[in-house]
Amino acid sequence: MSLAQLDMRVGEGADLVLRRATVLDPVAGIDARHDVVIRDGSIAELAAPGEALAEGIEEIDAGALHAFPAFFDPHVHLRTPGQEHKEDIETGSRSAAAGGYCGVLAMANTEPPVSTPADIEALRTSARAAASVRVGFLATVTSAMQGEELTEMASLREAGACGFSDDGLPIRSALVLRRALQYQRLCGGTIALHEEDPDLSGTGVMHEGPVSAVLGLDGIPSISESTMIARDAALAGYEGGRIHVQHLSAAESVEAVRAAKAGGVQISCEASPHHLCLTDEAVRSLDPHRFKMNPPLRTEADRQALIEGLRDGTIDCVATDHAPHAPEEKEVPFEAAAMGVTGLETAFASLYTELVIPGVLDLALLIERMAGGAEPFGIERPSLAPGSEANIALCDLGAEWTVGEDGYESRSSNSWCGGRKLTGRVLMTLAGGQVAYRLRSFSLGVAA
Amino acid sequence: MRHLLSIEQLSKVEIEAILDRAESFAEVGRRDIKKVPTLRGRTVVTLFYESSTRTSSSFELAAKRLSADLVSVRAAGSSVDKGESLKDTIATLSAYEPAAIVLRHPHAGAAHMVANWADATVVNAGDGKHEHPSQALLDVYTLRRQLGSLDGKRIWIVGDVLHSRVARSNLIAFKAMGAELTVCGPPALIPRGLEQLGCEVTHSLDRLGEAEVVYALRLQRERMQESFVPSLREYAAHFQIDSRRLGRRQLLMHPGPVNRGVELSGEVIDSPQSLIAEQVASGLVVRMAILYELLASSDGERASAHRNGAGRPTPIGQPA
Numbered sequence: 001m002s003l004a005q006l007d008m009r010v011g012e013g014a015d016l017v018l019r020r021a022t023v024l025d026p027v028a029g030i031d032a033r034h035d036v037v038i039r040d041g042s043i044a045e046l047a048a049p050g051e052a053l054a055e056g057i058e059e060i061d062a063g064a065l066h067a068f069p070a071f072f073d074p075h076v077h078l079r080t081p082g083q084e085h086k087e088d089i090e091t092g093s094r095s096a097a098a099g100g101y102c103g104v105l106a107m108a109n110t111e112p113p114v115s116t117p118a119d120i121e122a123l124r125t126s127a128r129a130a131a132s133v134r135v136g137f138l139a140t141v142t143s144a145m146q147g148e149e150l151t152e153m154a155s156l157r158e159a160g161a162c163g164f165s166d167d168g169l170p171i172r173s174a175l176v177l178r179r180a181l182q183y184q185r186l187c188g189g190t191i192a193l194h195e196e197d198p199d200l201s202g203t204g205v206m207h208e209g210p211v212s213a214v215l216g217l218d219g220i221p222s223i224s225e226s227t228m229i230a231r232d233a234a235l236a237g238y239e240g241g242r243i244h245v246q247h248l249s250a251a252e253s254v255e256a257v258r259a260a261k262a263g264g265v266q267i268s269c270e271a272s273p274h275h276l277c278l279t280d281e282a283v284r285s286l287d288p289h290r291f292k293m294n295p296p297l298r299t300e301a302d303r304q305a306l307i308e309g310l311r312d313g314t315i316d317c318v319a320t321d322h323a324p325h326a327p328e329e330k331e332v333p334f335e336a337a338a339m340g341v342t343g344l345e346t347a348f349a350s351l352y353t354e355l356v357i358p359g360v361l362d363l364a365l366l367i368e369r370m371a372g373g374a375e376p377f378g379i380e381r382p383s384l385a386p387g388s389e390a391n392i393a394l395c396d397l398g399a400e401w402t403v404g405e406d407g408y409e410s411r412s413s414n415s416w417c418g419g420r421k422l423t424g425r426v427l428m429t430l431a432g433g434q435v436a437y438r439l440r441s442f443s444l445g446v447a448a
Numbered sequence: 449m450r451h452l453l454s455i456e457q458l459s460k461v462e463i464e465a466i467l468d469r470a471e472s473f474a475e476v477g478r479r480d481i482k483k484v485p486t487l488r489g490r491t492v493v494t495l496f497y498e499s500s501t502r503t504s505s506s507f508e509l510a511a512k513r514l515s516a517d518l519v520s521v522r523a524a525g526s527s528v529d530k531g532e533s534l535k536d537t538i539a540t541l542s543a544y545e546p547a548a549i550v551l552r553h554p555h556a557g558a559a560h561m562v563a564n565w566a567d568a569t570v571v572n573a574g575d576g577k578h579e580h581p582s583q584a585l586l587d588v589y590t591l592r593r594q595l596g597s598l599d600g601k602r603i604w605i606v607g608d609v610l611h612s613r614v615a616r617s618n619l620i621a622f623k624a625m626g627a628e629l630t631v632c633g634p635p636a637l638i639p640r641g642l643e644q645l646g647c648e649v650t651h652s653l654d655r656l657g658e659a660e661v662v663y664a665l666r667l668q669r670e671r672m673q674e675s676f677v678p679s680l681r682e683y684a685a686h687f688q689i690d691s692r693r694l695g696r697r698q699l700l701m702h703p704g705p706v707n708r709g710v711e712l713s714g715e716v717i718d719s720p721q722s723l724i725a726e727q728v729a730s731g732l733v734v735r736m737a738i739l740y741e742l743l744a745s746s747d748g749e750r751a752s753a754h755r756n757g758a759g760r761p762t763p764i765g766q767p768a
Contacts, residue, residue, distance in 0.1 A: 210640075212641070213642045213644065213645070215557075216556050216576055216577030216578035216613055217556055217576075221640075286556060286561075328533065332533065332534060332535075333555030333557050333558040333575075335555040335556060
């Protein structure tokens with residue numbers, strides 16, 4: 001499936017030249033300074049620096065900037081239908097564009113959940129009217145996320161569902177997941193899994209360990225996640241199904257996915273910036289705005305295992321699990337607060353600041369994983385190769401900024417990075433061939 | 449000290465200052481007129497989202513003994529029943545310009561949040577399973593009167609530690625006072641990683657004899673349904689403190705309310721080794737001392753005197 005098959009607002013294709021940009025697309029094998037010529041929304045040419053002709057079109061002095069393939073997030077919550085007080089397609093896709101994303105996949109745990117072909121069609125129509133980036137929609141695996149009856153998966157695929165997920169909830173019954181994997185042979189569509197054993201998680205609100213012991217908060221043990229991954233990997237292997245494990249948080253989970261991959265299971269997985277940057281030590285502040293989410297922040301050993309998984313390819317991609325919530329859902333004690341944090345606008349900058357600058361991760365590897373969220377769903381990844389649709393994140397890797405000081409594009413402000421100083425900023429995003437975002441203070445040097 | 453939110457925030461010196469103050473209030477309690485004018489004209493709000501006998505009554509009596517005006521709010525029967533958020537309730541009560549809000553809440557960190565929202569001094573009277581600092585202070589006070597010092601003393605905390613805010617605060621407070629701590633209970637009722645608080649963890653009472661103080665915790669009956677322990681009888685057989693297990697020189701404590709015949713047998717509750725009644729009596733003077741230290745002494749005083757336009761409140765017969 002091509003990226004262009006995902007929906008977005010129809011508009012004019014961009015015409016511009018990014019003059020002398022440092023162009024890095026590790027998958028396409030591009031790592032050099034170029035004039036990037038964009039005509040009618042496509043990458044027309046990667047010319048030698050300063051050589052491209054730009055008669056009559058906008059020209060940007062990108063001599064101090066990096067051009068990356070725009071990012072793709074396979075896991076965001078756009079909250080529509082039903083929870084538009086948190087986010088909607090317009091604000092969520094604007095938030096994505098501000099983070100350098102050209103495409104996102106929206107989860108189906110809305111109110112009501114996205115369970116019918118009509119739901120998918122209505123969302124796609126809305127996206128064509130309001131989305132600044134390409135948006136694909138997942139449908140639920142089970143009807144109304146009840147975990148019992150399968151949705152009409154084949155019809156949902158025909159209506160354009162990009163895959164299936166009951167995200168927010170695990171599929172408790174192994175038999176139900178087995179039936180879904182059997183049905184997948186008929187209709188395709190990767191099944192994305194929120195892995196958690198509801199009995200082991202119980203009333204937990206944070207990682208189970210010394211910090212939860214001191215705070216007196218109910219713990220969610222790592223094994224709640226890893227045992228379900230092991231179960232579902234075995235099911236997928238047995239049925240020859242294709243699964244994608246969402247938001248890995250624990251070292252045991254990385255190990256479970258690694259073992260499944262080695263055993264030939266068609267499995268991919270993702271990790272979020274907050275799990276790659278934070279640990280449960282942050283929860284000592286009892287600040288639910290920034291540090292309450294599910295799966296929870298875990299230990300330093302877990303964080304290191306996630307980083308190693310990202311490095312060795314066990315973890316295929318970065319996904320934000322962007323989960324907006326209204327202030328009144330977070331301005332309550334930790335145990336009572338809603339789970340989830342926003343992350344689209346800070347994903348690249350946070351990982352660049354916390355992992356690339358200290359030398360933990362290669363910039364090229366991060367770029368590869370940031371755009372790697374499309375492939376697990378059979379969608380081609382954004383590319384800077386000439387002839388591609390223009391999906392470009394233009395970044396200033398030297399820019400320092402404080403998260404939230406100018407507000408957010410998202411309707412919600414529960415950013416796990418709120419108040420942090422980050423280095424590296426997206427100045428401009430091209431998505432689906434259109435200019436999807438420009439930082440307000442970023443003045444463009446237009447050629448005379 | 450502006451608020452009392454956790455025992456963790458207090459140094460040994462600060463704990464001792466509160467206990468010394470409590471000693472002086474014990475003297476006031478022996479007078480005919482047990483009241484001092486310290487907080488005259490100032491308002492104390494007690495806001496309880498959970499049921500309580502000892503903590504609420506002793507904080508309220510403490511406020512009255514210090515001559516404060518008292519407003520007691522119980523969540524049941526208040527606007528909380530109508531869905532008012534904690535933040536809005538605090539805003540409402542703040543309109544009375546209270547000097548202090550004493551808060552009991554079922555969620556960890558509630559007192560911390562309220563301290564950020566309100567101008568008043570906030571006293572944590574129990575937040576979820578997190579902390580219960582006034583209980584820890586009164587327990588240290590009770591033990592200090594019995595033992596002189598806790599330094600090097602062996603204290604065993606026995607029972608349902610997982611669900612106990614008292615256990616957490618007392619572990620921190622006893623540790624700060626120099627005691628050696630052992631925690632004992634069924635594995636499912638000891639939180640994973642508790643050793644990091646600096647205590648030893650065991651699942652057997654075999655070595656109970658080495659303790660100078662045995663601190664038993666309440667076992668809540670609803671824990672049976674969640675299979676933390678198979679039955680009350682099984683629990684009692686392995687973890688009940690009875691006259692067979694409790695040596696004659698060992699002191700016995702319990703935060704109350706007691707489940708007779710579960711965590712404690714009837715005869716040890718009523719034995720001379722039991723400090724349970726002293727704990728309750730200590731609760732009053734220690735909570736007077738807490739309110740005094742927060743509202744009337746040193747830096748707390750300047751801010752509040754300015755706010756209320758009142759002069760220095762001197763308690764009758766108090767050391768400066």
